[in-house]
Amino acid sequence: MASPVPVPTGIRSYDSGSDSRTEEQLPYVESPAAVAPRDARELSRLFFARLATLEEGTHEYQYARNTLIELNLSLVKFAAARFRSRSDQMEDIVQVGxxxxxxxxxxFELTREVEFATFAMPCIVGEIKRFFRDTSWSVHVPRRLQELRIALARATDELFQLLDRSPTTAELAAHLDLPEDEIVEGLVAANGYTAGSIDIPLDDASESGSDSLSDRLGDDDPELEAVENITALKPLVEQLDERDRQILRMRYGLEMTQSQIGAELGVSQMHVSRLLSRITAQLRKGLLTQE
Incomplete structure (x- = not known):
């Protein structure tokens, strides 16, 4: 039978509220994060042993589990320190860890006969690496291609050392024992790992007169819609009789007023208004029918 784990001085017993005194009570740890590493290891073994006997969902189970988390948060901080170059993401790294x-x-089970820290570190680091793999891409690509990008990067470095030049697609395929089309797919997908800003200054900015890529990007041309409408209206206008086409030409081509058109045709301005309404309604109906 294993000897009991000593409880650090100053830590009181945890009162679960149960009337039963036959079960060993857990120590109450007021500030788990402040416990020294050596004491944290000893307390963790005690809490793991008790956790295995508790029913999940009970108040005491939650206390034991939460205390284990707080006692071992230093492992997360230690693992996160490996990624200090990504300081802007450190808060997310700690959360994921x-x-x-x-x-x-x-x-974890005590029967594994290994220290919890030894067991936990690969789990913590693995979770952080998965976070980078899943969120560092500028666009979403399948997991298979994410892993292929890593393999291609390693293979490229190895072959560059051997060949003293960048390897070809065929050489990468032979090195990784993969079809060339899969290598090409991986290389194309790797372009989605990082995205450059369109506001970054261009190398030839002084020659082109454009300071950045955004200066060279086109914009929606408002005249395009007018071109489309004219193209769609042309066959409909051709179906009108000569007088209707003449009225449209005078109103919208020569920009004559309704009174001027009436004087030209020998009709009233009110009659010209009714004619224009009929013609435009007919053209509008034709456009809607085409759509």
């Missing part, structure tokens, strides 16, 4: 720690706690 904590998820890895929780998964390790839920899977």
């Amino acid at each position: 904590t998820i890895g720690l929780i998964k390790a706690i839920d899977r």
